[in-house]
Amino acid sequence: MSLLTGQSEVVTGLVSNSRPEKSDGEQALGLFLNTLPFRLDVTQGAWGELIRRTFEAELQMLPYRRYPIAELQSNLGGQPLFEAVFNYVHFHVYENILRIKGLEVLGVKIFEETNFALLADFGLDLNSSQVQLHIAYKLDELTGEQIRAINGYYETALTLIADEAVGTGEQHRHLLSEAERQQLLFDWNDTEREYPRDACIHQMFEAQARRTPDAIALSFGRERLTYRQLNERANRLARHLLRRLTKEEEVVGVCLGRSIGMVVSLLAVLKAGAAYLPLDPDYPAERLRAMVEDAGAGLLVTLQEIGGRVTGGEGVDLEVVSLDKEGEQIEGESGEDLGRGSGADNLAYVIYTSGSTGNPKGVMATHRASINRFCWMWKAFPFESDEVCCQKTSLSFVDSVWEIWGPLLRGVKLLIIPDAAVKDPARLVKILSDERVSRLVLVPSLLRAILETEV
Structure with a gap:
């Protein structure tokens, strides 16, 4: 049971003979049979030690064996x-019956039925003294x-117990066969696959x-953006950000509501060789200030009306890029690809739990780790x-990473759902x-709400 459940302490049903x-x-x-819960700690040790502790546990249970x-x-x-039951039968009374001269047992008819998931029924053969197992x-x-x-597993356990008793074999409790150990330790862990290990998120987007x-590429309300337009807008903002960045792999906070500008900003941060730190304006x-300080962010991309929520506290030293205030300057930048940026081992984003x-x-998370996950998906x-596809998850949750880049790096249209619609199941279902x-990516509670919504 310990092997099957992965628990060091197991509870099974133990059949007890409560005959007077x-x-x-x-x-x-x-x-006179009764089945009682039997709890035992089966941590590692010799088989003899486990048998001794099992016997002691049975003795402790003995006074209560008749409790229904x-x-x-x-x-x-x-x-x-419990879900599994263990039973051991030794009908020693039959031994005396079989010794009666002239008595012949012509046959035995047994009917058994269990409502437990598993019943392991051990018995001692009276003629051969061999242990029999019926499951x-x-x-x-x-x-x-x-x-x-x-x-x-039972057969292996009995063999190991016998070997330990006579002093042969290794003293271990490995019940798995060699084939199973090979499968668990090697075959199932052989997950290496080919994928573009040296590519970055923004590079794969540019290729697409x-x-x-x-x-x-993006749809938000009545606004549409093609892949060319999204790439050019991100290039312009990336060049604007480069004028403010002071080091490689710098963390840049992005505090924006769900919008096309939000996706443009994320892509621009990556193109500039930085990592983005999602900051939900509703937090x-x-x-928000604690995350900025802990992440060591030196730059913030936001709007004038919400930026103060991040920069207004004491000890917050942030340079701010306001998309609405600096829009003309950003539009004046070149829309061509920058031809630079991060490497696959550089940070792509920092998301807080x-x-x-x-x-x-x-x-x-690095670019390589993200691309690895995307390729599997x-x-x-x-x-x-x-x-x-649709983007409806807050940037502060890791599900947003796949929601955004999974479709965009494969040429799939991404619909951005307004914040208000995400909180209104009926409106959300209509938009979908x-x-x-x-x-779309869903948590079970939202899926349940969607399924129960009538449109």
Whole structure:
């Protein structure tokens, strides 16, 4: 059970014989079997030590062996106490019967049924003194292949116990076969695949823009941007940012609502050789400033009306690029590709955790790591022609990385959903339907809300 569940402490059902322990008690008719929960810590150690601790645990349980399992379960709210049951049978009474002269056993008819996922029924053969194992299981929970593997684990365990008892073999408790260890340790970990290891996110976007310059890249309300237009706008902003950046791989905060300008800014930061730090304008000002300070950001891309929420605190030393205030200057820059930028090992972005278990922590991701993930997604869930994706996740959540760059690096149209629509399931569903969105990233709660929405 420990091997199957991955837990060092396991709970199984143990069948106990509660027949009266007195003279002629075996002659009493009736069902005296009871099944009780049996908890045991099976941490590493010799088999002999495990057997000793098992025996001690059984002795501790012995005074309670007649407590009805149905009543115990009822006292605990009716919840299942275990899913697997262990039973050992040694019908020593039959030995005396078989010795009766002239008595011949013509046959035995047994009917068994279990409502547990797994029942391991061990018995001692009276004629050969061999241990027999009968496994019963529920077909809707376990497969024949899994049961054959479990049977193999029991067989291996018995062999190891016997070898340890006579002083032969290694003293270990590895129940997996060599084939299973090979599969778990090597075959399943052989995940290396070919992908563009030296490419950066912005470089792959530029390549896509050259392939499909006139295809729609972004859609937001009534505004549309082709791949050529998005690339040129990002190039202009990147050149503008380069005039303010002071070092390579600098962290640049991006505090913008969901919009085309937001995507342009992210792409521009990457083209400038920097890493972007998403700052959700709806976050508390104190948290925004704390992330900026912790990440060591020296530059902020934002709008005049929201930038003060980040720069207004004490100790915040940020140079600010206001897209609305500096729009004319940005438009005056060249729209040609810069021909420079980061390397694959450089940072692409820094995203902070929610802080639900403590202070938010910045998670740094490189271009290579991001491209690696994108390539897996493209292979596992390839885009079809004329697909439409949507961007609806806050930049402060890592899901936004795939939402934005997964489609754009493959020439797929990206629909940006307004903040207000994301919070209104009915409006969101209508937009998804009207725009023929073919795929989106969802948390279960939003999926449930969408499925329950009538349009």
